Amino acid sequence: MLDTDNTALVIIDVQGKLAQIMYQRDELFSQLQVMVKGAQLMKLPIIWVEQIPDKLGTTIPELQNLLTDQSPIAKNTFSACGNHKFQAALEASQCSNIMVVGIEAHICVYQTAMDLHLAGHHVEVVTDAVSSRHPANKQLALDKMALAGIKMTSTEMALFELQRVAEGDQFKQLLSIIK
Incomplete structure (x- = not known):
């Protein structure tokens, strides 16, 4: 199970014009914002990458x-794991549970999640916070990752799993983020 002491959020390549042509873009952007705000509320490490941003x-x-208090890690590999700065940030987080969000599900999200899984991390792909240009590619990626043993979750499922209890100030703040 996900826990706040050992879970990081990895944001993959939600960039430029490509992000604008994602399947169900508005829902994707909304869920991504909820995930980031939730991760910040719970003080989870956030590792943010961009594919050849230039x-x-x-x-x-x-x-x-x-994310004004941090900068993205630029990469040119499809898997973020192929980037030494990403690997260093992941190691510095000391997290073995990794939630993955971003685009495109069948390319960079898929390859990053698979590499993290093969490296021994517990990986959960947040299905309503990932997308591809075509819904068939998103579904294929989710299916293939699940068959490989990667877990699937949703924004609300992950955040409430991390929250654990329905009381306190953090719970109230989480409810306001999700609404």
Whole structure:
């Protein structure tokens, strides 16, 4: 199970014009914002990557505006695990549970999740916070990852699993983020 002491959020490549043409873009952007706010509320490490930002553009403002206290890690590999700065950030987080969000589900999300899983991490893909341009590619990626043993979750499921109890100030703040 996910826990706040050992879980990190990894945000994959939610950038530029590519992000604008994702399947169910508005729902994706909304769930991504909820995940980031929830992770921040619970003080989870957030590792944020961008695929060749000089060509694909920077992360969408809806996320950049929430992540003002950190900078993205630029990468040119489809899997973030192929980037030494990402590996260093992951190691520094000391987390073995990794929640993965972003785009595209069948390319960078898939390859990153698979590499994390093969490296021994407990990986959960947040299904309503990942997408691809075509819904069939998203579904294929989710199916293939699940068959490989990667767990699937949703924004609310993950955040309430991390929250554990329905009381206190953090719970009230979480409810206001989700609504």
